[in-house]
Amino acid sequence: MSEQPTSSAQRPAIVGHRGASAHAPENTLAAFRRGIEDGAQLLECDVHLSADGQVVVMHDETIDRTAAADSPLRTGAIGDLTRAELDTVLLEDGEKVPSLKELLEMTTVPVFIEVKIAAAAKAVAEQLRALPAGSPAAASTVISFHADALAEIRRTTDTPVSYLVEQVGEKELATARELGAAGIGPSVKGLSLRAAAAAREAGLAVNPWTINSPEQLDVALACGVASVTTDDPAWVQHELDVRGR
Numbered sequence: 001m002s003e004q005p006t007s008s009a010q011r012p013a014i015v016g017h018r019g020a021s022a023h024a025p026e027n028t029l030a031a032f033r034r035g036i037e038d039g040a041q042l043l044e045c046d047v048h049l050s051a052d053g054q055v056v057v058m059h060d061e062t063i064d065r066t067a068a069a070d071s072p073l074r075t076g077a078i079g080d081l082t083r084a085e086l087d088t089v090l091l092e093d094g095e096k097v098p099s100l101k102e103l104l105e106m107t108t109v110p111v112f113i114e115v116k117i118a119a120a121a122k123a124v125a126e127q128l129r130a131l132p133a134g135s136p137a138a139a140s141t142v143i144s145f146h147a148d149a150l151a152e153i154r155r156t157t158d159t160p161v162s163y164l165v166e167q168v169g170e171k172e173l174a175t176a177r178e179l180g181a182a183g184i185g186p187s188v189k190g191l192s193l194r195a196a197a198a199a200r201e202a203g204l205a206v207n208p209w210t211i212n213s214p215e216q217l218d219v220a221l222a223c224g225v226a227s228v229t230t231d232d233p234a235w236v237q238h239e240l241d242v243r244g245r
Helices: 029-037 100-106 118-129 145-158 172-180 193-201 214-222 233-242
Strands: 011-015 042-049 056-059 111-115 141-144 163-165 183-186 228-232
Touching: 011 029, 011 233, 029 100, 042 100, 042 118, 056 100, 056 118, 056 145, 100 111, 100 118, 100 183, 111 145, 118 141, 141 145, 145 163, 145 172, 163 172, 172 183, 172 193, 183 193, 214 233, 228 233
Parallel strands: 011 042, 011 228, 042 111, 111 141, 141 163, 163 183
Antiparallel strands: 042 056
C-alpha cells in the first residue's frame, strides 16, 4: 500500500474494516473470511495486549460491547484478562476472540494491523518478523494513532506503516514524514481535496477510514485515495464496477 495514486481515476484497493463487519461479527475469523470472499484486497484489524502479553484482535479495550449474551465471561478489560480467559469469551454467532497469530496464518491477503495501545507494538513486531517472506501477511502494514507505536515498528521491522489521524494538517504530515510512513489515514469526515493533495505531495498514500455510504465514496474517489476502508467490501466492489473504476 505504499503506492500512491497517479490520478483520481485509479481504482483504490478495498480494505475490509474489521473484516466484512457489516455481515459478520467484527474482528472475528468469520468476518475476515467473509471480507476476502467479498473482494477485499486487504483486511483491517485492531489489536491489544492480554494480561499475559498475547496480541489479541479486538477493537475495544474491554470485551463488554462484543461479548454475546450467553458468553461465560461478559465483562472485563483485555489488559486484565489472560489469553486463557479470553478463550472462554463467546462473541456473536458463537465466534471466538482471535489472536493476531491466527489471523496472520489464515489470511490470503495483507492486513492493516491497527495497534490500539503503544505497548503492543513490540509484540506485533515480533510476530511480523517471524512471518515467512512469501506469505500474504508478510506484505501487511501497521497503522496507528500512536506515533511511538509506529516508530517501534519502523525501528525493528521492514513493515511499512501508515499514520492514523482525524484530519490531515501540517503537524500530522510532519509526524508522518518523521516516521518514514508510507501513508496517512485520515477519517473520511476530515478528508478534502487540499488535504489529499498535500499528503501526496509529501509522498504519502492516502488511506481514509471508514467509508460506508455513496457520499463518502464520492469524497474518497475525488481525492484519489490509495485505499477504501469499509465495513462492506462487496458493496464497494460493486460501486467501483458501476462507476467504471
